[in-house]
Amino acid sequence: MLIRDFTLADAEQAIALWQQCDLTRPWNDPLLDIERNLTAQPGLSLVAEAAVGDSPEHPATEVVGTVMLGYDGHRGWMYYLASHPKMRGQGIAKALVAEAERRFESLGCPKAQLMVRGTNTQAVGFYQALGYEVNDVLVLGKRLIEDD
């Protein structure tokens, strides 16, 4: 498994993975999310790529994990963390988060954090196992651009 930069060429496979992982929402256009992230913070977000082909000479590789990253000068944010449903428990997400933390640190970012629905106990358990703590805050938002 290889952890590398997320590029626009990964968008199709990443979105297919997010759909499998129930991470897409009707009010968010995932391709626009990718394009905006890669424009605003090029070279920060990550994919995990693994061979899925059965020929050892020419193994087909596929995006089996993602995390989109943004450092806003205060915190390093993680979005769209996902690992392939058939490859869970193999350390894909842990490796993605470890590399995300390394990248944030190298930018001088003091803290990594994320937003997750309270009902997503799987993700909350995963992050807690990596030392992340639940903070008692409300997240307020206001949409500035209405996407079609």
Ligand SMILES: CC(C)(COP(=O)(O)OP(=O)(O)OC[C@H]1O[C@@H](n2cnc3c(N)ncnc32)[C@H](O)[C@@H]1OP(=O)(O)O)[C@@H](O)C(=O)NCCC(=O)NCCS
């Ligand atoms: C959450 C998710 C990314 C975890 O991916 P994964 O590849 O299975 O995680 P890993 O294999 O890297 O697990 C790393 C460690 O966390 C532990 N862990 C994983 N899920 C856990 C849970 N729910 N509770 C406690 N520990 C957990 C693993 O046991 C492992 O521990 P180890 O290093 O001691 O062996 C994956 O379940 C997923 O894609 N979920 C759907 C998408 C999603 O909800 N994303 C979060 C958006 S905020």
